[in-house]
Amino acid sequence: MNDSGKDGLPAINTLVDVVLMDGEAYQSRVEDADGKRLTVAAPFGVNSADVPEVGSIMELAWVAGDRRHAVDVRLAELTRERPPRWSLEAVGSIRLQTRRNYVRGGGGEEVEVTLGGVAYQGKVVDLSEGGVRCRMEDDRFDRDDRVDVRVQLDTGALALRGIVLFVRRDHENATYDVIITYETNEIMGRAIRGYVLRREMEERRRNRESVANAG
Template structure:
């Protein structure tokens, strides 16, 4: 049981291939059952069916953790909850290091309740996350956020987690958001980063 996420741990729930990864929080641990705050989702996303298998992901001192679980029921105990039951062992993996490039372009960050939204500007981007400048005071470390940005003309929506914020300078603060490993836009972002690296090397050589 020690390998499982503890009470109040921020987690991500992956509904399956091609489906979004949703932010949640552990509200209780009962034997092999986890009680998760029912994630918020919009659009045409459909919640899991009873008996279906989803996966829960979180970060610990040992690295990125994941475990398959069976969706048991939707419950309510003051808040809406998802009851899921362990359906396998916890797997651990060290988070990969990603190439990062300086870039610009607008983006938006929204809290998981979609009520707090900030529009900002990208500073750099990698397959594993983004650093941006936004109006201060909106988000705190470890808070799950929905990120919307444009890569190669394509709108990308990802659910990530705030890693750190820097003190405001000139009325704006820097915020760093990490993305889940192997997210649905990984190939697109990776291609963009590689192309930017090549372009910047050529530019440096021409100006050298």
């Protein structure tokens, strides 16, 4: 065993966040480290009914220096000792995150933007807890317009009230990119975080499978 943080992974006693597939983050600490295998204390606050199955993919995040790092991990084992521990195996590359920005993702979802009682249809380019970038065919929006946004996710539709931050014309495709900011409550924020995380993980899984099949 080692505690050096070799390979860029967090060292023993590092405080970490374990982010489950629903986007919810739980605090923990690294108890042991061996190569790409980390043992962490069972994350605080996870209900027994929400404990993932062995083999599940999740995210591990931690702060090193002044930067936040994250890596995809697979739940390799659940121990029965007291206190209980989770054995996690890194399955992806370490990436940098910034706490000041929301994680953005998605793309292609149906979106409806309503201005002055008229609804306009478009597609999501990307979205986050703090805003959405839409591709619209109609030139109907200006900066500071107050609009209602309805985004269709795999778990259902989200209805949000926002303000147009920026409009940019795409001359090549004769469309308009409309960036809308909004504030979300914890329930909506959690739904968007979970959705973005699932999309990212699915994309990385497809990329890994594509590389494996090509080999």
